Amino acid sequence: MASEDVKILGAWPSPFVMRPRIALNIKSVNYEFLQEQFGSKSDLLLKSNPVYKKIPVLIHGEKPICESLIIVQYIDEVWDSGHSILPSDPYDRAVAKFWATYIDDKWFPGLRTISRAEGEEAKKAAAEEVTAGLVLLEDAFIKCSKGRSFFGGEKIGYLDIALGCFLGWLRVTEKMGNLKLLDENKTPNLFKWAEKFSSDAAVKEVMPETGKLMDFAKVLLAKSKAS
Amino acid sequence: MAEELKLFRTWSSPYSLRVVHALKIKGLEYETIFEDLSSKSASLLQYNPVNKKVPVLVHNGKAICESLVILEYIDETWKQCPLLPRDPYEKAKARFWAKFGDEKLSSSIWNVLISQGKEQEEAIAAAVQNLKLIEEQLQEKKFFGGEKIGYLDIAFGWTANLISILEEIIDLKLVDEEKLPLLSAWMQNFSDDPVIKQCWPPRDKLVVKFQAMRESNLKTVLSQ
Numbered sequence: 001m002a003s004e005d006v007k008i009l010g011a012w013p014s015p016f017v018m019r020p021r022i023a024l025n026i027k028s029v030n031y032e033f034l035q036e037q038f039g040s041k042s043d044l045l046l047k048s049n050p051v052y053k054k055i056p057v058l059i060h061g062e063k064p065i066c067e068s069l070i071i072v073q074y075i076d077e078v079w080d081s082g083h084s085i086l087p088s089d090p091y092d093r094a095v096a097k098f099w100a101t102y103i104d105d106k107w108f109p110g111l112r113t114i115s116r117a118e119g120e121e122a123k124k125a126a127a128e129e130v131t132a133g134l135v136l137l138e139d140a141f142i143k144c145s146k147g148r149s150f151f152g153g154e155k156i157g158y159l160d161i162a163l164g165c166f167l168g169w170l171r172v173t174e175k176m177g178n179l180k181l182l183d184e185n186k187t188p189n190l191f192k193w194a195e196k197f198s199s200d201a202a203v204k205e206v207m208p209e210t211g212k213l214m215d216f217a218k219v220l221l222a223k224s225k226a227s
Numbered sequence: 228m229a230e231e232l233k234l235f236r237t238w239s240s241p242y243s244l245r246v247v248h249a250l251k252i253k254g255l256e257y258e259t260i261f262e263d264l265s266s267k268s269a270s271l272l273q274y275n276p277v278n279k280k281v282p283v284l285v286h287n288g289k290a291i292c293e294s295l296v297i298l299e300y301i302d303e304t305w306k307q308c309p310l311l312p313r314d315p316y317e318k319a320k321a322r323f324w325a326k327f328g329d330e331k332l333s334s335s336i337w338n339v340l341i342s343q344g345k346e347q348e349e350a351i352a353a354a355v356q357n358l359k360l361i362e363e364q365l366q367e368k369k370f371f372g373g374e375k376i377g378y379l380d381i382a383f384g385w386t387a388n389l390i391s392i393l394e395e396i397i398d399l400k401l402v403d404e405e406k407l408p409l410l411s412a413w414m415q416n417f418s419d420d421p422v423i424k425q426c427w428p429p430r431d432k433l434v435v436k437f438q439a440m441r442e443s444n445l446k447t448v449l450s451q
Contacts, residue, residue, distance in 0.1 A: 051360065060316075065316070065319045066323055067322070067323055067326060070323055071319070073319070090303040090304045091286075091291070093299070094297070094300040097293070097299070098296050136277060
């Protein structure tokens with residue numbers, strides 16, 4: 001199975017695409033990274049993900065797997081090299097999956113709202129919501145990490161990947177909005193964790209550099225204003 | 228040690244019903260706490276402080292929230308009558324379609340409930356498209372899980388119950404036996420299963436509830 005072809009359809013700025021790339025790095029699985037052109041969707045993407053037509057898609061042999069968190073779980077179940085990404089205890093797994101769902105359904109949309117907010121009041125309100133969410137996640141971190149470096153314990157796991165992939169965009173949002181979202185005083189553990197996560201061997205090479213991401217964000221913003 | 232297993236639910240929540248189905252299929256004994264969402268109990272708020280929603284499963288004092296997460300927890304903790312496929316690729320597909328059901332499909336069905344006239348026609352067309360995609364996953368199997376009810380059948384269970392209620396309220400067919408024969412058969416097989424059958428909430432109460440939801444949403448749209 002390990003000798004089968006592994007491809008990721010994605011794009012370097014996408015936090016969702018980072019997730020399976022980190023997972024494959026943890027497992028030391030080589031893969032081909034096929035980048036989509038911004039503004040258009042390749043035939044391969046449309047064929048592999050006809051329902052949503054979105055990245056990331058993992059193509060393992062002939063099999064397409066879609067939805068970033070589902071892909072991460074698939075990777076964890078197929079390859080037992082490296083370390084386990086999901087916790088082994090069913091309750092710990094359920095807690096990790098709960099918070100990952102929270103991050104995708106509630107927290108990340110809040111982060112996006114900041115950049116779209118019109119006026120200072122709206123921006124401030126959106127930022128407060130994001131920070132409030134991080135306070136909840138700080139609490140989750142304390143419970144999950146049990147004094148160790150990551151949500152997953154000694155090594156990065158599912159929930160680290162689920163949240164950590166947004167650090168690049170978080171930093172860009174802070175810089176562009178002149179805001180402090182990940183506050184060392186309000187969420188000291190997460191603040192420390194963010195550094196450790198970003199410099200982890202499985203993450204470093206796929207975490208976009210903040211400057212480069214900011215340039216990309218400015219292009220996006222200009223395009224959305226023009227349309 | 229006797230296992231403590233409690234389920235916080237409402238009488239009508241389709242998400243709560245998923246957990247009921249899973250617990251019954253596994254043959255597990257549990258205590259039910261019915262919640263009134265307009266006046267949530269202190270226990271519910273303690274067990275699910277983040278979302279304050281049902282269902283919540285409490286197992287020996289530990290709370291598990293989010294129905295699909297609960298289903299996986301139940302399947303991993305009690306090994307009899309497995310719900311999820313063993314194969315990682317089949318598992319990934321099941322998870323994908325369950326998510327599709329909760330996101331794209333359910334919002335398209337909701338749009339049919341709360342619209343009328345031309346808007347409703349368009350909503351129905353979109354919903355039927357989504358239902359066709361689901362039907363394709365059945366292929367020639369009796370259940371999404373194969374010979375037996377599994378995770379995806381439970382995840383889609385709400386369609387077997389609520390779509391016919393919607394059809395009654397709007398007096399239009401969504402799951403036509405001719406256009407969606409496999410899905411139609413699945414809905415019948417699922418609903419008739421003896422374990423599932425005993426769990427359905429009272430139909431007349433559900434009709435009243437969804438009729439009221441339709442009316443209040445139509446009124447909101449008209450007054451905008």
